[in-house]
Amino acid sequence: MRDLLITLIVFGSVPFILMRPSIGVLMWSWLGYMNPHRLTWGFAYNFPFSQIVAASLILGLFFSKEPKKIPFNALTTLWLIWVLWMCMTTFMAIDSSHSAWELERTLKIQMMVLATIMVMKTHARINNLVWVIVVSIGFYGVKGGLFTLVTGGNYLVWGPPMTHITGNNEIAFALVMTLPLMRYLQLETQHRWVRMGLIVSMLLVSVSIIGSYSRGAFLAGSAMALSLILKSKNKFRIGVVLVVLGIIAAAFIPQKWEERMATIQNYEMDASAMGRINAWRFAINLAKEYPVFGGGFDTFLPELFQTYAPVPDDFHDAHSIYFEVLAEHGFVGLAIYLLLGLVTLQNGRKIAKLSKNRESLRWIHNLSSMIQVSIIGYAVGGAFLGLAYFDLYYHLIAIVILMRFRAEQEVAREPEPGARVNIAADESIPQEGGVFAQDEKRSLP
Numbered sequence: 422m423r424d425l426l427i428t429l430i431v432f433g434s435v436p437f438i439l440m441r442p443s444i445g446v447l448m449w450s451w452l453g454y455m456n457p458h459r460l461t462w463g464f465a466y467n468f469p470f471s472q473i474v475a476a477s478l479i480l481g482l483f484f485s486k487e488p489k490k491i492p493f494n495a496l497t498t499l500w501l502i503w504v505l506w507m508c509m510t511t512f513m514a515i516d517s518s519h520s521a522w523e524l525e526r527t528l529k530i531q532m533m534v535l536a537t538i539m540v541m542k543t544h545a546r547i548n549n550l551v552w553v554i555v556v557s558i559g560f561y562g563v564k565g566g567l568f569t570l571v572t573g574g575n576y577l578v579w580g581p582p583m584t585h586i587t588g589n590n591e592i593a594f595a596l597v598m599t600l601p602l603m604r605y606l607q608l609e610t611q612h613r614w615v616r617m618g619l620i621v622s623m624l625l626v627s628v629s630i631i632g633s634y635s636r637g638a639f640l641a642g643s644a645m646a647l648s649l650i651l652k653s654k655n656k657f658r659i660g661v662v663l664v665v666l667g668i669i670a671a672a673f674i675p676q677k678w679e680e681r682m683a684t685i686q687n688y689e690m691d692a693s694a695m696g697r698i699n700a701w702r703f704a705i706n707l708a709k710e711y712p713v714f715g716g717g718f719d720t721f722l723p724e725l726f727q728t729y730a731p732v733p734d735d736f737h738d739a740h741s742i743y744f745e746v747l748a749e750h751g752f753v754g755l756a757i758y759l760l761l762g763l764v765t766l767q768n769g770r771k772i773a774k775l776s777k778n779r780e781s782l783r784w785i786h787n788l789s790s791m792i793q794v795s796i797i798g799y800a801v802g803g804a805f806l807g808l809a810y811f812d813l814y815y816h817l818i819a820i821v822i823l824m825r826f827r828a829e830q831e832v833a834r835e836p837e838p839g840a841r842v843n844i845a846a847d848e849s850i851p852q853e854g855g856v857f858a859q860d861e862k863r864s865l866p
Contacts, residue, residue, distance in 0.1 A: 424465035438477040445478030455557030459581040489539040492826035514717020523718035537819040566625030569632030578632040593638030597798040601791035641802025700737040703730035704748035715751035739807035769793040
């Protein structure tokens with residue numbers, strides 16, 4: 422029954438995607454983040470739904486008459502340079518044919534990011550995209566939180582099978598990045614029950630992160646919580662709530678969870694931690710040999726460990742976005758990658774400053790602030806997890822590009838506070854109905 426339902430939803434959406442490509446971005450995000458087909462047991466389990474949606478989206482982009490101009494700024498340019506550099510390092514890779522497989526998968530993600538930048542320019546569309554991300558990933562957080570409470574935290578929380586967030590570390594990492602987006606929606610919604618549902622969901626997601634037993638997620642979550650306090654207007658109240666929740670959680674956390682987290686300090690005694698350090702040294706040694714272009718995609722291979730790892734037989738994956746990029750794209754690629762993250766944060770701060778004290782741009786101020794928190798979580802958690810090409814990170818970059826476009830465009834119409842301008846009068850931004858349509862038509866104060 423699940424197989425038929427998902428098939429009907431996907432194929433039923435195709436005509437709408439052809440008419441309105443923005444629906445294709447939402448459908449692709451739902452399939453990519455929630456992976457609903459992995460919750461089936463029949464033919465749908467391995468059916469190429471994402472390819473069907475992507476093909477429909479590309480056709481829709483060609484035939485749709487709505488504006489598709491790409492908002493160019495420093496962040497857009499830097500993102501494109503990063504994509505081109507990944508293509509270049511694949512061409513110059515140790516084994517270019519082997520690396521090309523991973524490049525193909527990465528470029529599919531970047532193509533969807535490009536489509537997002539092209540068509541998701543309105544308030545309504547951006548909010549709908551955030552909702553899809555939150556519901557898709559948050560589903561596993563709520564489910565995992567309930568599982569942790571029922572089992573007393575004695576079993577690990579896992580993500581959907583055969584996906585990039587299957588492992589306990591990966592799903593916890595994705596949930597850490599999603600929590601700030603849930604907070605944004607909770608701030609924005611006018612519906613009491615939706616707001617209460619989001620609060621309960623955030624609590625369950627936090628429990629799920631704890632139940633993953635992920636040390637990297639624990640550090641990322643701590644950094645995220647600190648950033649959330651600093652970004653909040655009510656710092657003291659938020660801080661007190663987090664401390665109280667931490668005290669309550671400590672009373673129910675199993676002893677083995679505490680022992681697991683204690684290995685962060687005593688990493689020399691943990692074989693897994695030492696294996697990661699061996700992989701990081703491998704990345705440094707390989708990058709010294711290939712400093713400009715690195716080894717190309719998927720360089721962490723047992724045969725290369727024999728040459729470049731301090732302990733040749735202790736093979737591990739990258740376990741760090743930074744060392745992953747260093748080994749695969751060289752020192753130049755790592756510099757571009759780090760600059761991309763810094764410029765994204767800088768753009769977030771600029772957008773937040775630009776939209777501050779403007780009621781019509783309150784949603785942009787809140788969303789940019791929460792995305793900064795999410796990216797800080799990604800930067801800290803990514804130090805211990807090899808998800809340098811994770812879809813969500815690049816989707817957040819796309820949203821930042823779109824928010825800057827909207828903020829600058831609307832502020833340009835209101836050079837001084839007090840001017841009244843009708844946003845809906847701009848025909849360059851497609852208007853549409855829906856939950857947030859009235860915000861698109863609202864005049865600036």
